[in-house]
Amino acid sequence: MKWLILGALLGLLLTTPQARELTATVVTALTAQPLLAAFVLGAAARPHLPLVGRRTR
Numbered sequence: 001m002k003w004l005i006l007g008a009l010l011g012l013l014l015t016t017p018q019a020r021e022l023t024a025t026v027v028t029a030l031t032a033q034p035l036l037a038a039f040v041l042g043a044a045a046r047p048h049l050p051l052v053g054r055r056t057r
Contacts, residue, residue: 012019031037 009023015025030040
């Protein structure tokens, strides 16, 4: 799914000259909110973290 979104974004950037400025504006607005940036980074890292099992007695 993420490759499809990335491909669509790259295709849009190549076909529309104004898309580069729009993309830069959106990325700047999203990274200006530290809570949102931290959530996205945590969600991206979650599948790569080891699973913690139950404690055994």
